[in-house]
Amino acid sequence: MSRLHPGAIATLLSAIVALFLLMPLIAVVPVSFTSRRYLSLPDGKWSLRHYASLFEDPEWGASLLSSIQVGLLASLCAVILASAFCIGIWMLKPRMAGLMTGFVLLPMVAPPVVSSLTLYFFLNKLSQWNSIIAYDKLGGVVLAHTVMIVPYAVVVIMVALSQLDRRIDLAAQSMGASVPTRVFGVILPNIRFGLIGAFFLCFLLSWDEIGVTLFVTSVETVTLPRRMWMGLRDNVDPAIAALSVLLICVVTLIIVLRAAVHFRQARKGG
Amino acid sequence: MRPTLFLISPLLLFLGCSYLLPFLGIMQLSFTDPSPGLAQYQQVLSDPLTLSVIWRTVRLCLIVTVVSVSCAYVITLLWVRGRPMVRLLTELCIMIPFWISVLSRAFGWLAMLSNRGLLNTWLKDMGLIDSAIQMTRNEFAVVVGMSHYLIPFAVFPLATAMRNVDERVLTAADGMGASRLRVFWQVFVPMTASGVMGAFLLVFVFSIGFYVTPALLGGGQSVLIAELIYLWIFQIPQWGVAAAMSVVLMIAVGGILYLLMRRYGEIAQ
Numbered sequence: 001m002s003r004l005h006p007g008a009i010a011t012l013l014s015a016i017v018a019l020f021l022l023m024p025l026i027a028v029v030p031v032s033f034t035s036r037r038y039l040s041l042p043d044g045k046w047s048l049r050h051y052a053s054l055f056e057d058p059e060w061g062a063s064l065l066s067s068i069q070v071g072l073l074a075s076l077c078a079v080i081l082a083s084a085f086c087i088g089i090w091m092l093k094p095r096m097a098g099l100m101t102g103f104v105l106l107p108m109v110a111p112p113v114v115s116s117l118t119l120y121f122f123l124n125k126l127s128q129w130n131s132i133i134a135y136d137k138l139g140g141v142v143l144a145h146t147v148m149i150v151p152y153a154v155v156v157i158m159v160a161l162s163q164l165d166r167r168i169d170l171a172a173q174s175m176g177a178s179v180p181t182r183v184f185g186v187i188l189p190n191i192r193f194g195l196i197g198a199f200f201l202c203f204l205l206s207w208d209e210i211g212v213t214l215f216v217t218s219v220e221t222v223t224l225p226r227r228m229w230m231g232l233r234d235n236v237d238p239a240i241a242a243l244s245v246l247l248i249c250v251v252t253l254i255i256v257l258r259a260a261v262h263f264r265q266a267r268k269g270g
Numbered sequence: 271m272r273p274t275l276f277l278i279s280p281l282l283l284f285l286g287c288s289y290l291l292p293f294l295g296i297m298q299l300s301f302t303d304p305s306p307g308l309a310q311y312q313q314v315l316s317d318p319l320t321l322s323v324i325w326r327t328v329r330l331c332l333i334v335t336v337v338s339v340s341c342a343y344v345i346t347l348l349w350v351r352g353r354p355m356v357r358l359l360t361e362l363c364i365m366i367p368f369w370i371s372v373l374s375r376a377f378g379w380l381a382m383l384s385n386r387g388l389l390n391t392w393l394k395d396m397g398l399i400d401s402a403i404q405m406t407r408n409e410f411a412v413v414v415g416m417s418h419y420l421i422p423f424a425v426f427p428l429a430t431a432m433r434n435v436d437e438r439v440l441t442a443a444d445g446m447g448a449s450r451l452r453v454f455w456q457v458f459v460p461m462t463a464s465g466v467m468g469a470f471l472l473v474f475v476f477s478i479g480f481y482v483t484p485a486l487l488g489g490g491q492s493v494l495i496a497e498l499i500y501l502w503i504f505q506i507p508q509w510g511v512a513a514a515m516s517v518v519l520m521i522a523v524g525g526i527l528y529l530l531m532r533r534y535g536e537i538a539q
Contacts, residue, residue: 004440006348007450011356014348017341018363021421024378025367027388031381040386081281088277100278104285111479111523113496114516115289117503121299122292147289150281179273208371210482215503228373232486236380244374251369255362263358 025248032241039236050242059227060243067207067224069138074145075153075202079195081146082153087187090161091169091179101154108151116215119144123216136220144216145206152205153198160194161187296513303510310514320498320515327494330412330484331477337417339469342424349425350432368422376486379415380406407489415487416477423476424469431465464533471530475523495519 006014034040035047054060085104089097107115123135123144133139164187172186188195210225217226224243231237300310314320349360367375382388383405390402405411435458443457481496488494493501495515502512 004351004444004450004453005353006351010344010347011352013344014360017345017421018360020341021345021363021367021418024375024382024418025370026378027382028374028378030388038386039381039384041388041391081284084277085281088274088279092274092278094278100282103290104281106285107289109475109523109527111475111496111516111519113479113481113499114293114520116481117499117512117516118289118292118296120503121296122288125292125295143288147285150285154281183277204369210371210373214481215500225371225373228371228377229482232373232377232380236377236384240373240377241381244371244377247374248366248370252366255365255369259358259362259365263354266354 028241028244028248031238032245034238034241037238039238039241050239051246053239054242054246057239059222060224060239063222063224063227066138066141066221070141070145070221070223071203071206073142074149074206075199077142077146078150078153078202079157079199082150082198083157083188083191083195086154086157086161087183089158090164090187091182101158104154105151107147108155112211115148116212119147119212120215135216136218138221140216141213141221141223144212145209148209148212149202149205153202156198156201157191157194160191160197164190297517299509300513300517303513305510310510311518313511314514314518323493323495323498326409326492327478330409330416330492330494331474333413334416334420334477335470335474337413338420338424338473339428339466341417342421342428342469343466345421346425346428346432350429364422364425367418372419372482373486375419376415376483379411379418379487383411383414406487407491409488409492411487411489412484412492412494415483416480419480419483420473420476424473427468427472428462428465431462431468435461467533468530471526471533475526475530478523479519 030041031039032050033046033048034042035045035049082104085100089101094100120135123133123140126140127134131137133143168190169182169186172182177185208225209223210229213223213226214229217223222230228240228243231240301307303310345360345364349357349364352360380387384390385402385404385406387405389405390399393399394402439461440453440457443453448456479496480494481500484492484494485497485500488497499512499515499519502508502515
């Protein structure tokens with residue numbers, strides 16, 4: 001069998017692709033230590049000024065706060081709406097289930113720029129009626145993010161429900177449990193890991209969201225990606241390199257830890 | 271029955287109000303703003319500047335798709351069929367970039383390719399070039415950045431297809447004396463062709479509505495459809511034309527997705 005493992009050529013080509021995948025992540029590291037104000041490599045003296053500016057400049061802190069607020073609120077809305085929808089479909093199995101699911105997955109498959117335009121148009125209209133859920137307001141960004149991330153919550157929760165044994169719900173039903181009791185007492189506790197997973201995924205997606213955010217914000221509500229965008233577009237600010245290094249470290253740490261745990265479990269299991 | 275309907279309807283109402291209705295509004299704009307009729311569509315499909323953007327988008331997206339799917343095929347091969355330790359390392363190389371913000375990745379490419387970036391500095395230090403080679407603000411940078419973003423998305427359908435390959439077929443071909451190369455090209459590749467097709471359509475759909483990476487790495491020099499829509503909204507307000515363009519884009523993507531679904535439907539049957 002070992003004859004059919006990938007050979008030297010495949011391994012070499014893969015190594016090139018892997019290098020290509022990691023290259024930009026490595027390239028930000030030296031840039032983040034430059035002592036100049038523009039994108040350059042540190043020649044001779046390394047400086048931490050761009051890391052310091054991340055912590056000293058109150059605008060980065062404000063953006064961090066609004067990213068966390070938007071992420072938590074949008075994920076909460078998305079998970080509540082999605083779990084109600086999925087449980088409803090699961091219990092009722094309506095005739096139009098396929099069509100309805102297809103409809104709620106639409107924001108996930110439509111080109112992002114079309115969704116952005118649609119949401120910008122919608123929030124512009126709403127701005128004429130109120131100033132909470134409106135263009136460039138926190139409420140408006142939460143609404144836009146909820147629309148964009150709710151399909152992912154639906155997918156994760158649908159998967160969780162598909163693994164749930166229907167007989168548990170049938171038992172509760174036959175013993176006279178009302179629909180609220182079945183939902184809150186039986187179904188929700190049994191899919192709690194799916195709900196937590198959906199919440200995490202939604203938060204991550206909202207945290208990284210830039211396509212729609214660019215269209216629905218300008219100066220008042222500035223999430224972290226939006227502030228990065230401003231620093232990239234006007235003149236490339238090395239503070240973004242510092243921020244990217246920090247984010248890359250966090251992501252790498254989480255993924256390596258997760259992989260290590262899996263690897264050990266697989267070793268033990270095998 | 272009533273309480274369960276109460277569960278399903280909130281999300282449908284929410285998306286109906288905040289997604290479907292505004293999209294219908296956009297469609298209405300595309301036929302009415304500024305003049306009633308099909309003038310906006312006419313501009314989208316006949317104006318030479320717009321057509322050149324559409325043509326550039328299709329051309330670059332095809333290049334990006336071919337590059338991403340080929341790179342993804344090679345690395346997925348190792349991820350699915352390599353030895354355990356190799357598999358772990360490949361997985362890290364795929365998953366770490368996948369979870370990192372698109373902005374950080376675009377910035378990384380700027381740091382790599384710009385005039386004062388890593389690559390130019392190295393080449394200068396080694397004495398290979400005298401002045402910096404322009405590698406950003408052009409189509410090359412856009413292709414590199416977009417391919418880098420899309421490789422992980424091509425990996426997932428390919429991995430599914432490769433995991434579904436029946437090991438015994440490969441062993442049989444091997445046992446009957448086929449060379450390694452022949453087992454790969456005449457047995458393994460045809461058996462994963464559906465995954466390649468799926469990955470190809472998926473990556474193409476993703477790339478065609480892409481805004482962030484082309485805007486940052488193209489630097490306004492190679493505008494793609496999504497950036498053109500952005501310009502029509504925020505720079506030279508032409509809502510009707512932007513709306514018409516969006517509708518055209520939506521129809522194109524819908525058509526490709528329909529093909530994708532039908533393909534997968536056939537395989538499932």
